[in-house]
Amino acid sequence: xxxxxxxxxxxxxxxxxxxxxxxxxxxxxxxxxxxxxxxxxxxxxxxxxxxxxxxxxxxxxxxxxxxxxxxxxxxxxxxxxxxxxxxxxxxxxxxxxxxxxxxxxxxxxxxxxxxxxxxxxxxxxxxxxxxxxxxxxxxxxxxxxxxxxxxxxxxxxxxxxxxxxxxxxxxxxxxxxxxxxxxxxxxxxxxxxxxxxxxxxxxxxxxxxxxxxxxxxxxxxxxxxxxxxxxxxxxxxxxxxxxxxxxxxxxxxxxxxxxxxxxxxxxxxxxxxxxxxxxxxxxxxxxxxxxxxxxxxxxxxxxxxxxxxxxxxxxxx
Amino acid sequence: xxxxxxxxxxxxxxxxxxxxxxxxxxxxxxxxxxxxxxxxxxxxxxxxxxxxxxxxxxxxxxxxxxxxxxxxxxxxxxxxxxxxxxxxxxxxxxxxxxxxxxxxxxxxxxxxxxxxxxxxxxxxxxxxxxxxxxxxxxxxxxxxxxxxxxxxxxxxxxxxxxxxxxxxxxxxxxxxxxxxxxxxxxxxxxxxxxxxxxxxxxxxxxxxxxxxxxxxxxxxxxxxxxxxxxxxxxxxxxxxxxxxxxxxxxxxxxxxxxxxxxxxxxxxxxxxxxxxxxxxxxxxxxxxxxxxxxxxxxxxxxxxxxxxxxxxxxxxx
Numbered sequence: 001x002x003x004x005x006x007x008x009x010x011x012x013x014x015x016x017x018x019x020x021x022x023x024x025x026x027x028x029x030x031x032x033x034x035x036x037x038x039x040x041x042x043x044x045x046x047x048x049x050x051x052x053x054x055x056x057x058x059x060x061x062x063x064x065x066x067x068x069x070x071x072x073x074x075x076x077x078x079x080x081x082x083x084x085x086x087x088x089x090x091x092x093x094x095x096x097x098x099x100x101x102x103x104x105x106x107x108x109x110x111x112x113x114x115x116x117x118x119x120x121x122x123x124x125x126x127x128x129x130x131x132x133x134x135x136x137x138x139x140x141x142x143x144x145x146x147x148x149x150x151x152x153x154x155x156x157x158x159x160x161x162x163x164x165x166x167x168x169x170x171x172x173x174x175x176x177x178x179x180x181x182x183x184x185x186x187x188x189x190x191x192x193x194x195x196x197x198x199x200x201x202x203x204x205x206x207x208x209x210x211x212x213x214x215x216x217x218x219x220x221x222x223x224x225x226x227x228x229x230x231x232x233x234x235x236x237x238x239x240x241x242x243x244x245x246x247x248x249x250x251x252x253x254x255x256x257x258x259x260x261x262x263x264x265x266x267x268x269x270x271x272x273x274x275x276x277x278x279x280x281x282x283x284x285x286x287x288x289x290x291x292x293x294x295x296x297x298x299x300x301x302x303x304x305x306x307x308x309x310x311x312x313x314x315x316x317x
Numbered sequence: 318x319x320x321x322x323x324x325x326x327x328x329x330x331x332x333x334x335x336x337x338x339x340x341x342x343x344x345x346x347x348x349x350x351x352x353x354x355x356x357x358x359x360x361x362x363x364x365x366x367x368x369x370x371x372x373x374x375x376x377x378x379x380x381x382x383x384x385x386x387x388x389x390x391x392x393x394x395x396x397x398x399x400x401x402x403x404x405x406x407x408x409x410x411x412x413x414x415x416x417x418x419x420x421x422x423x424x425x426x427x428x429x430x431x432x433x434x435x436x437x438x439x440x441x442x443x444x445x446x447x448x449x450x451x452x453x454x455x456x457x458x459x460x461x462x463x464x465x466x467x468x469x470x471x472x473x474x475x476x477x478x479x480x481x482x483x484x485x486x487x488x489x490x491x492x493x494x495x496x497x498x499x500x501x502x503x504x505x506x507x508x509x510x511x512x513x514x515x516x517x518x519x520x521x522x523x524x525x526x527x528x529x530x531x532x533x534x535x536x537x538x539x540x541x542x543x544x545x546x547x548x549x550x551x552x553x554x555x556x557x558x559x560x561x562x563x564x565x566x567x568x569x570x571x572x573x574x575x576x577x578x579x580x581x582x583x584x585x586x587x588x589x590x591x592x593x594x595x596x597x598x599x600x601x602x603x604x605x606x607x608x609x610x611x612x613x614x615x616x617x618x619x620x621x622x623x624x625x626x627x628x629x630x631x632x633x634x
Contacts, residue, residue: 034475034476039487040483040487041475041479041480041483042475044483045475088441089441092437092438092441095414095437097412097414097432097433097434097437098434098437115414116414117414117415117486118483118486120409120412120414120415120437121409121479121482121483121486122479123441124405124406124409124440124441124444124473124479125473125474125475125479125480125483127441127444127445128444128470128471128473128474128475128477128479129470129474129475130470131448131466131469131470132467132470132471132474134466135463135464135466135467135470136467137467141459142459142460142462142463142464143459145459145462145463145466146452146459146462146463146466147452147459149448149449149451149452149462149463149466150449150452150453150454152448153445153446153447153448153449153452154445154449156441156442156445157442157445157446157449158351158358158359158362158442158445158446159351160445162358162438162439162441162442162445163358163442165438166357166358166361166435166438166442169434169435169438170356170357
């Protein structure tokens, strides 16, 4: 059952696109993580990265690249990098000193299997690997590498993901109004989702030699609309996450359900009520689509971005 | 008292160079950490980064840049970035799930003051900030930015610092021979010290437009010798660290003395004995200087690199 009954149904062509893209991402991720020695750090990194998952961020990278008419090989590096950042954040977030969670993607969390110290180090090494993946010696224009790194580092750091997690941490058991909640989530999850769109678009618009093309992408009229799309999609993702936390069970989610209420965290559902949160998710979804329409991107290249917005509100886990 | 009685005395001109360089680094570090909100993540990042410290890695960056005839403003970004990586690693290393240490640079460790969760998040955000600092929109050639990021990410990750920490963790209470110990330290501390030299040299050899100059630096005959210097200096640093752990008290070190023996960690002193470890440190110091001589770098630009090698073996904390 999806989070919202009025949400659009998944399109079969999109399902095929997703399946094929996820397979490519998983292959590239596995190749990016160096050969595993038993009991070593890279084995822990592999455990934390290769257990499946929705791969929403890499899909956004690839979809944005295709929407701008780019080719996939360059964008795959950015896709792997954003997923490594996301996966490391889950490892650290699940640690006992943070959310203390034992279940993730239907499997025991990394520290449960490999111990807290190795889990923390693996997360640290995954963040470093993300930036290493973005900066190969050849094949990607240095200007694109530098812009990717700047974009991802900002989205992952104090003004993005880590900063949002800190705000989250400081508000357990405290009240937060809707604006405060949206700000927290904009940082905690929104920045990395938006960066995924941005990095894919940068790849789509740059050729292998190309500073000029890159600059033109960010300066084009399409850019602010594309960033709006990323922001609304990020917000929709989080509202739906809060809805799923109260409407689904742990086995469907692959993680512990009902955590938010149990830990007394403010959520869109606790602030608005379930029905209003569902209506809000649909409203934000419509805004994401409107922002995408304003980009005037040619079809069929732009279709995956549109379908991913559908997927975010219609998902069941 | 210095670690090794036969070590060269500090040169007054070098002391002045160090004092001036440390002041510039501290200023740049403070500027890189965004404005602090009370109780927020950036306050924790500042606590973890701005408590002083030897700043050896930033000094190596600046010294290598000067040795190659470069100017300081570009190198300062690299200096700040390596120090942020080093400082974050200390925060994570001190956490209860790792070394569980309460004293660092004479102050309570970050998690003692700000809690474990905020300490971990601050470390994560400091790593991201390091890469953000390396990739400004203007002022540094994109090719240099990309090479810096690749170099730092590799040195910080699974094949460098984090990988060395994992090996260290897996060998507490276990035996490790000299080759194994050197490999562990080469990763844990050596890679980042060597990367500091490399990043400074890259900055010294690149002008603001410059891919050609950068490529020439890495391809020049000087490069392998400079990397040898970095490797020997890193090893000397660690041997001296192990010596200081048994010869100095906590107040001199600014961190808990005698930790290695108490936690049954293999060290150069436990494997070789104190006198042999001291002789070994001087031997490695001589090798670092020989590697530097082989670079045939012009004086006075190359002097700080030479003096930093002296400083590493003659330090008392």
